[in-house]
Amino acid sequence: MKTGIFICHCGHNIKHTIDVKKVSEYFKKFPSVTVSEDYPFVCSEPGQDMIRDSIEKQGLDRVIIASCTPSLHGEMFKDLLKKSGLNPFLLRRVSIREHCSWVGDDVEANTEKAKRLILAGLYSAAHYVPLEEKLVDVTKSALIIGGGVSGLSAAAFLSKMGMQVYLVEKEAELGGHVRTLKNIWPARKEGKSIVDEMVNELSGRKNVEIFTSTTISAFEGFFGNYQVTLNTPEGEKKLTAGGVIASIGFSPFDPGIKPELNYGKDERIITTLDFEKNGDAIKLPGKPRIAILHCVGSRDEQIGKPYCSRVCCINALRVAEAVKDKYKDSYVESFYMDVRAHPRGGEEYFEDTQEKGVLFTRANVAEISPTPAGIVIRGEDTLFSETFEREFDLVVLSIGMSPPIDNKLIASLLKITLDKDKFFLEAHIKLRPFDTAVKGIFIAGSCSGPKDVEESINHGRASAVKLFGFLNLGYAYVDPFISYVDPKRCSGCRMCEQACVAKAIKYDETKRVVHVEEAACMGCGLCNATCPSSAIGLKGYIDCMIDDEISAFLEAI
Amino acid sequence: MGEAKKKDGVEIVGFACSFCTFKASEMAGSLRMKYPEGVKLVQVPCSSRVDPAFVIKAIFEGADGVFVAGCHPGDCHFIKGNYYTRRKIAALKEMFDAFSMKEKLRLFWVSAAEARRFVEKVTDMHNELKERKNEREKA
Ligand SMILES: Cc1cc2nc3c(=O)[nH]c(=O)nc-3n(C[C@H](O)[C@H](O)[C@H](O)COP(=O)(O)OP(=O)(O)OC[C@H]3O[C@@H](n4cnc5c(N)ncnc54)[C@H](O)[C@@H]3O)c2cc1C
Ligand code: SF4
Ligand code: SF4
Ligand code: SF4
Numbered sequence: 181m182k183t184g185i186f187i188c189h190c191g192h193n194i195k196h197t198i199d200v201k202k203v204s205e206y207f208k209k210f211p212s213v214t215v216s217e218d219y220p221f222v223c224s225e226p227g228q229d230m231i232r233d234s235i236e237k238q239g240l241d242r243v244i245i246a247s248c249t250p251s252l253h254g255e256m257f258k259d260l261l262k263k264s265g266l267n268p269f270l271l272r273r274v275s276i277r278e279h280c281s282w283v284g285d286d287v288e289a290n291t292e293k294a295k296r297l298i299l300a301g302l303y304s305a306a307h308y309v310p311l312e313e314k315l316v317d318v319t320k321s322a323l324i325i326g327g328g329v330s331g332l333s334a335a336a337f338l339s340k341m342g343m344q345v346y347l348v349e350k351e352a353e354l355g356g357h358v359r360t361l362k363n364i365w366p367a368r369k370e371g372k373s374i375v376d377e378m379v380n381e382l383s384g385r386k387n388v389e390i391f392t393s394t395t396i397s398a399f400e401g402f403f404g405n406y407q408v409t410l411n412t413p414e415g416e417k418k419l420t421a422g423g424v425i426a427s428i429g430f431s432p433f434d435p436g437i438k439p440e441l442n443y444g445k446d447e448r449i450i451t452t453l454d455f456e457k458n459g460d461a462i463k464l465p466g467k468p469r470i471a472i473l474h475c476v477g478s479r480d481e482q483i484g485k486p487y488c489s490r491v492c493c494i495n496a497l498r499v500a501e502a503v504k505d506k507y508k509d510s511y512v513e514s515f516y517m518d519v520r521a522h523p524r525g526g527e528e529y530f531e532d533t534q535e536k537g538v539l540f541t542r543a544n545v546a547e548i549s550p551t552p553a554g555i556v557i558r559g560e561d562t563l564f565s566e567t568f569e570r571e572f573d574l575v576v577l578s579i580g581m582s583p584p585i586d587n588k589l590i591a592s593l594l595k596i597t598l599d600k601d602k603f604f605l606e607a608h609i610k611l612r613p614f615d616t617a618v619k620g621i622f623i624a625g626s627c628s629g630p631k632d633v634e635e636s637i638n639h640g641r642a643s644a645v646k647l648f649g650f651l652n653l654g655y656a657y658v659d660p661f662i663s664y665v666d667p668k669r670c671s672g673c674r675m676c677e678q679a680c681v682a683k684a685i686k687y688d689e690t691k692r693v694v695h696v697e698e699a700a701c702m703g704c705g706l707c708n709a710t711c712p713s714s715a716i717g718l719k720g721y722i723d724c725m726i727d728d729e730i731s732a733f734l735e736a737i
Numbered sequence: 738m739g740e741a742k743k744k745d746g747v748e749i750v751g752f753a754c755s756f757c758t759f760k761a762s763e764m765a766g767s768l769r770m771k772y773p774e775g776v777k778l779v780q781v782p783c784s785s786r787v788d789p790a791f792v793i794k795a796i797f798e799g800a801d802g803v804f805v806a807g808c809h810p811g812d813c814h815f816i817k818g819n820y821y822t823r824r825k826i827a828a829l830k831e832m833f834d835a836f837s838m839k840e841k842l843r844l845f846w847v848s849a850a851e852a853r854r855f856v857e858k859v860t861d862m863h864n865e866l867k868e869r870k871n872e873r874e875k876a
Contacts, residue, residue, distance in 0.1 A: 249763045249766065250780075251760075251763065275763070275766075277766065278762070278763045278765075278766025278767060279762060279763075279766055279778065280774075282766040282767070282769050283765065283766050283769070283770060283771055283772055283774075284771060284772075284773075284774045285771065286774070289746075289774040290774060292774070293774045293777070296777060297777065300777075300779075591812075592811060592812065595812075595814050597756075597757070597760075597812070597848055597849040597850055598848070598850060599850040600850050600851065600853075605849055605850045617756055617760060617814075617849060618814070661782065679821065681815060681816045681817055681818070682815075682816075702815050703782055704782055704783040704785055704786065704814075704815035704818050705781065705782050705783055705785060705786030706783065706785035706786065706815070706818050706821055708786060708788070709785060709786055709787060709788040709789075709825075710821075718782070718786065721781060721782060721786055723788065723790075726779060726781070726788075726791055727791070727794060729779050730750055730779065730791060730794055730795045730798065730800075731798060733748065733750055733777045733795075733800075734748060734750070734795065734798040734799045734800055735798070
């Protein structure tokens with residue numbers, strides 16, 4: 181066996197807390213190791229050239245790259261092996277960054293741990309065999325769940341590119357929250373007109389099918405061929421989609437959760453959303469006194485919402501501006517923690533609002549209590565460290581964006597994950613913000629965390645571009661990590677058949693052994709762990725590989 | 738084999754499902770969270786891939802503890818692999834208990850988003866095992 185071990189410094193990221201020289205020297209003494217090198221950045225072009233050179237010149241038959249975690253640069257390194265004439269499944273990635281250099285400070289301990297991790301990779305890779313990727317057909321169609329601005333923008337892009345689009349919306353009308361908003365900032369347009377424009381773009385396209393008042397009732401299958409069951413007003417409908425974009429938006433925070441705000445107890449305490457809907461109808465005295473509260477349902481650890489909702493400072497400014505424009509002699513006071521006027525132009529908007537005479541008080545509001553004379557706000561001014569008590573005619577709560585109501589339902593149907601705040605989790609916050617951990621399933625808009633209209637539209641389009649890239653090929657390679665049976669060892673006990681959730685194992689009555697139907701096998705490995713005769717193995721994770729990894733962790737070195 | 742080890746730290750072998758716990762561990766790394774270096778992971782496609790024989794092997798070869806970690810019940814990428822895991826590990830735990838070493842085996846659920854939970858779980862296990870080890874050495 182001729183193994184090449186390439187240890188990455190990742191600049192300082194790995195080298196800083198692992199003695200990489202010591203590690204590369206250590207592996208030079210192994211008879212099965214032909215090359216053991218450390219290098220500043222193995223993912224760089226010269227780094228890749230070095231690996232390719234070694235494979236070609238030294239005739240390596242195993243490659244171990246000890247660097248960042250395997251879910252990063254995975255395809256790139258596989259391609260590198262292919263280009264060097266080596267089967268890509270003879271590559272083993274060992275994570276010495278996310279699982280070693282970044283999680284411990286002690287150089288000596290980390291160096292020893294890195295040796296063990298690489299040793300496990302070396303032992304395991306010794307059992308590797310060349311594998312062929314499975315080729316599957318991909319249906320050129322996309323399912324988009326949620327017809328808010330993010331879903332609409334995804335649908336517009338995909339349909340323009342000629343993909344079949346199925347757009348599913350739970351409500352009777354498309355457009356989500358934006359449809360109900362007036363004077364959207366910074367466009368200064370009615371939300372309805374923005375949404376109508378987007379819907380018009382879709383109507384008339386033959387490759388778009390829109391289902392309103394519809395929900396998803398079942399979802400099965402794998403990338404390229406998801407089987408979807410819809411619950412439409414006309415009854416059940418089944419369709420096949422190659423990939424999915426989940427864009428089910430957010431739900432407005434319900435201030436009823438915080439009893440001290442007395443929301444719902446008095447009609448003079450309203451939310452920004454109520455103000456959007458009925459702002460014009462509210463009766464106020466000639467010189468109204470109006471309070472606006474920022475961060476209601478955001479940046480609040482106590483109710484499990486530590487995040488900033490990003491749109492509510494601007495919404496608070498919009499309310500303040502609307503009141504000031506209508507009532508020149510009004511007293512408008514905004515209570516904030518700090519003003520985060522996120523989008524471009526937001527800071528200027530904040531300044532303009534101040535110039536219009538809106539008062540900004542940095543405060544912790546403790547209580548809002550309705551009295552016949554007015555609504556009393558008690559709190560602490562955190563700049564002057566003094567308590568205050570003031571009376572208003574109207575209190576507007578600038579509510580934040582909470583996760584969508586159907587987050588759990590959709591997550592469990594699609595088998596995607598929620599983040600700690602219960603929004604959908606992206607595959608990687610910086611490198612893969614549109615993907616989920618499941619191939620072919622993307623997320624768009626505010627269902628993956630608070631976003632304004634512009635961000636939601638961009639997120640939708642970006643996810644659509646990525647999904648298009650997957651679908652347009654018409655085929656896909658899937659990992660060949662599926663199970664196989666050694667008929668000589670199989671006793672025909674059929675325990676694996678019972679265990680297999682995918683029903684991928686079939687019993688042959690005449691031969692009295694089982695076999696695995698490759699197309700159906702999901703690659704979980706349950707059968708492998710179940711078989712009492714060690715007759716069935718999951719490629720890439722067979723018993724001896726895992727056994728030897730365990731030994732590598734524990735044996736004396 | 739166990740005696741041959743010259744290291745005196747606590748060694749834990751963890752089996753981590755690719756879709757959840759392994760992802761959480763990646764995120765813990767990205768966030769530069771710290772946990773004891775004795776914790777080492779074997780990546781498996783699903784917690785149901787873990788054969789009880791692996792657990793026993795790890796203990797025989799000197800691991801101070803073993804954990805199996807997968808997706809929360811109901812969240813398994815392979816539909817219900819983790820229910821099988823739960824049953825298997827429960828049976829194994831009884832066996833461990835019979836040999837008075839039930840602290841050596843733990844099963845926990847960590848979703849891909851729960852980097853902090855991952856670190857808390859492994860650190861907690863490490864600390865308990867270390868305490869026991871110290872007690873034994875004193876005795
Ligand atoms: C009071 C308020 C004022 C705002 N003002 C502004 C502003 O001035 N400027 C700005 O840029 N942004 C503003 N925003 C933010 C803006 O509303 C969001 O950015 C935008 O709505 C996000 O779009 P979306 O498509 O992600 O989600 P949504 O608008 O929430 O749309 C999601 C859609 O998915 C549907 N859906 C949900 N669950 C399912 C399911 N299970 N199956 C099928 N369909 C489902 C919903 O019915 C909805 O139609 C404001 C928000 C609030 C609360
Ligand atoms: S955008 Fe402003 S009001 Fe909203 S949570 Fe952030 S800081 Fe608070
Ligand atoms: S469990 Fe093993 S021996 Fe039994 S039928 Fe399946 S492969 Fe054959
Ligand atoms: S790996 Fe999982 S899906 Fe495939 S045959 Fe075995 S039990 Fe069934």
